[in-house]
Amino acid sequence: MAGDIVLLTGATGFIGFRTLVLLLEAGYAVRTAVRTAADFDRIKSIKSVAAYTSKLEFVVVADITLPGAYDEAVKGVDYVVHMASPFASSEVQNADDHETAYIQPAVNGTIGMLDSASKVPSIERVVITGSILSIKSFGAADGSTIIDEGHRSAKIKGPYANWAAAYAASKVRAFDATKQWCKEHNPSFNVINILPVFVLGRDETLTDASALLKGSNNVLLSPLLGNPAAGVYPGIPVHVDDVAELHVRSLDRSVPGNQDYIACSHSLQGVEWAQSFDIVKKHFPKECEAGIFKLNTTERPQTTKLLVDASKAENTFGITFKSFEEQVLSIVGQYVELLGRK
Secondary structure, rough: OOOOOOEEEEEHHOOOOHHHHHHHHHOOOEEEEOOOOOHHHHHHHHHHHHOOHHHHHEEOOOOOOOOOOOOOOOOOOOEEEEOOOOOHHHHOOOOOOOHHHHHHHHHHHHHHHHHHHHOOOOOEEEEEEHHHHHOOOOHHHOOOOOOOOOOOOOOOOOOOOHHHHHHHHHHHHHHHHHHHHHHOOOOOHHHHHHHOOOOOOOOOOOOHHHHHOOHHHHHHHHHHOOOOOOOOOEEOOEEEEHHHHHHHHHOOOOOOOOOOEOOOOOOOOOOOOOOHHHHHHHOHHHHHHHHOOOOOOOOOOOOEEEOOOHHHHHHHHOOOOHHHHHHHHHHHHHHHHHHOOO
């Protein structure tokens, strides 16, 4: 409900910042948990947040893995949106100890948040950002099995070959630990898990075009710039605006709690990543002509089939997910802007 206080973690990240903006626009007061005060200063100065500083405060939580790390942060809040989790920064990508870099922050940070929230009677709901990787390993796609919220086939056995495998395992471990914690503690609040797929779109926290070549945006953008695709990925993207919107709408008391919701556009259809070339050629002809986008000299990315059913989220939240074309225009449009061409 507008006017209530939301504790938000991960607000400095791609999805987290967009969620912060939508929470503020919806009328919530937001307390952001950040690692340093400098992190808060950076995000509060961004244009889409600057107008809402009277409804925005911060608390420093330097190490989310410590017991009781969130005890002070949760005091007096009505809702928690927990999005903090290590992803693909150079700091964790290059770490030798995957357990310390990925697994412990994801699991201990989530369980620590639940422990802290259980001490505060005012908290009605905790919304946690998971991933499609929480329930399904991409490497096991067969193109015929329908993946919905009840699916469970994610693999978590270590050791992990690389940071991506460790990241995937962290999402499974945190998701499973959340389910087990709720079963054992039967908290007064309820929990919602949002499970996004490949999240694409504008990242307002970035000011340099090259910085857009990271995370899931890189899967889309890199081939357009002439780089061979790093792999063959399922055609299951979703716009960052839609993922953020699901987190905000999850705070509505009319939305059933203790549920999981997949965030994925083009439910049960998917897209072909190669379609991005045609979309860019249509909407950015001058940039193609100038050689910014190398569509005629780069092999188009391939797509593997994965059937994801997002109808539960569509029906529960009354949302129509944005199209692949809108996703492409969002990130490519920002890239062009940051190059100073628009």
